[in-house]
Every structure is written in structure tokens, then in C-alpha cells.
Amino acid sequence: GAVVSQHPSRVICKSGTSVKIECRSLDFQATTMFWYRQFPKQSLMLMATSNEGSKATYEQGVEKDKFLINHASLTLSTLTVTSAHPEDSSFYICSATRRVSNQPQHFGDGTRLSIL
Amino acid sequence: DQQVKQNSPSLSVQEGRISILNCDYTNSMFDYFLWYKKYPAEGPTFLISISSIKDKNEDGRFTVFLNKSAKHLSLHIVPSQPGDSAVYFCAASRRNAGGTSYGKLTFGQGTILTVHP
Numbered sequence: 001g002a003v004v005s006q007h008p009s010r011v012i013c014k015s016g017t018s019v020k021i022e023c024r025s026l027d028f029q030a031t032t033m034f035w036y037r038q039f040p041k042q043s044l045m046l047m048a049t050s051n052e053g054s055k056a057t058y059e060q061g062v063e064k065d066k067f068l069i070n071h072a073s074l075t076l077s078t079l080t081v082t083s084a085h086p087e088d089s090s091f092y093i094c095s096a097t098r099r100v101s102n103q104p105q106h107f108g109d110g111t112r113l114s115i116l
Numbered sequence: 117d118q119q120v121k122q123n124s125p126s127l128s129v130q131e132g133r134i135s136i137l138n139c140d141y142t143n144s145m146f147d148y149f150l151w152y153k154k155y156p157a158e159g160p161t162f163l164i165s166i167s168s169i170k171d172k173n174e175d176g177r178f179t180v181f182l183n184k185s186a187k188h189l190s191l192h193i194v195p196s197q198p199g200d201s202a203v204y205f206c207a208a209s210r211r212n213a214g215g216t217s218y219g220k221l222t223f224g225q226g227t228i229l230t231v232h233p
Contacts, residue, residue, distance in 0.1 A: 005157045006159070009157075023119075032214075034220060034221070036223075041204070042225060043223040043224060043225045043226060044119075044160070044205065044219050044223045045223075046221070046222070049219075049220055055125070088138050093160070095159075095221075101198075103160075104150050104165055105221060106161045107159030107160045107161070108159045108160065109157070109159045110157065110158065110159050112157065
């Protein structure tokens with residue numbers, strides 16, 4: 001089946017640091033990738049939709065300058081949390097889907113980001 | 117505005133019995149519904165889905181029922197096993213233009229299922 005790899009799985013860093021999270025589709029070409037954020041005991045909230053070769057579409061309330069998304073190839077999307085602060089600490093998850101597909105999104109295992 | 121709601125934060129079931137997880141939605145434009153299972157510190161794993169043109173879809177021990185008039189769907193797990201213990205999320209989506217692919221997912225809050233041996 002389709003596999004999505006997310007790296008790193010856990011990051012602990014100081015306030016003010018920028019953190020990059022990678023999301024790779026390992027056995028299919030993902031023309032669309034999605035980035036979600038999950039707070040403890042809450043639902044997964046969509047942050048942005050990333051289409052290969054074009055700018056990401058951000059959901060309302062998500063700062064595009066804070067959360068930089070790049071989808072440079074059909075197998076890789078990156079999320080960079082710029083100048084991270086403690087309130088950015090969360091669980092970030094990516095998912096990927098083929099362009100024309102009746103298959104569901106496949107998720108990575110997520111990244112636990114902790115900002116001290 | 118929570119468009120997809122799972123009103124039961126937790127459910128406890130005896131092994132071998134049926135687990136029924138419920139989900140309600142408010143957006144009538146949703147036409148594709150999914151259930152995901154999630155373990156701590158892992159991403160969600162797809163379980164089963166249903167299109168709005170159907171009212172039931174079955175896959176092994178998992179059956180999803182859709183009641184469009186009530187905007188309600190449910191996941192039945194029979195028989196329940198201890199390994200089914202996890203957080204279950206329902207999600208809803210709309211088809212993209214052309215009807216050939218599915219867009220962003222809107223998730224419910226999740227229900228923690230615990231299956232006791």
C-alpha cells in the first residue's frame with residue numbers, strides 16, 4: 001500500500017529556532033499534500049494544502065509567513081515553522097494523495113514539536 | 117464551527133462484543149466519509165470509507181453506515197478485539213471539480229475506544 005514518511009518524528013528546540021519537517025510519499029507521486037496540526041485531545045486541524053509546483057493554500061487563521069510550505073517535487077513537501085515559540089508546540093502531521101484518485105489520503109506518522 | 121462532530125469522547129467495550137462509534141456532520145456538501153484509526157504518536161491509518169451514494173459499506177469486521185437525511189454515520193466493529201483499542205476519527209470530504217478526486221478532510225474530535233479482554 002501507499003506509504004508516507006515524515007521526518008523528524010520528534011523535535012525539541014529553543015524558542016526562536018526555525019524547524020523544517022519533511023513529508024515524503026515513498027511509492028507514489030503525490031500531487032497534493034496536506035499539513036495538519038493536532039493539539040492534545042483535539043481533532044486534526046488542516047493548516048494548508050500543498051500542490052506540487054504551486055503555492056500552498058492556507059486555511060483561515062494560519063499564518064503563511066509563520067508556516068512556510070514548499071512542494072518542490074511529486075514526492076516531497078516541507079513545512080518550516082519559522083522563529084518557533086512555545087505556542088507552536090504541537091503534533092504536526094502530513095498526508096498525501098494522488099491527483100486523480102478515489103483513494104483516501106495516506107498519513108505520515110507525525111512530528112512532535114516541542115519549543116522550550 | 118465544528119462541521120464534523122463525535123460527541124462521545126470515549127467508549128469502553130468487552131472483547132467479542134460490538135463497538136459502535138458515532139459521527140454527525142452539518143455540511144450537506146460533504147459527499148465522502150472516512151474512518152481513521154490512530155495510535156499515540158502515530159499518524160491516522162485509514163480504515164474504511166463510504167460515498168454519499170451508498171448507505172452501507174462493509175470490510176471484514178468493520179461496517180460503516182451512512183444516514184444522509186440525519187447527517188449521521190456510524191462505524192461498527194464486530195467482534196471487537198483488544199487490538200482495536202485506539203482513537204477513532206471520522207472525517208468528511210467533498211469531491212473536487214470533475215468528481216474524480218477528493219479534497220481536504222474535515223475531522224471530528226475523535227473517540228477513544230478501549231476494548232477489554
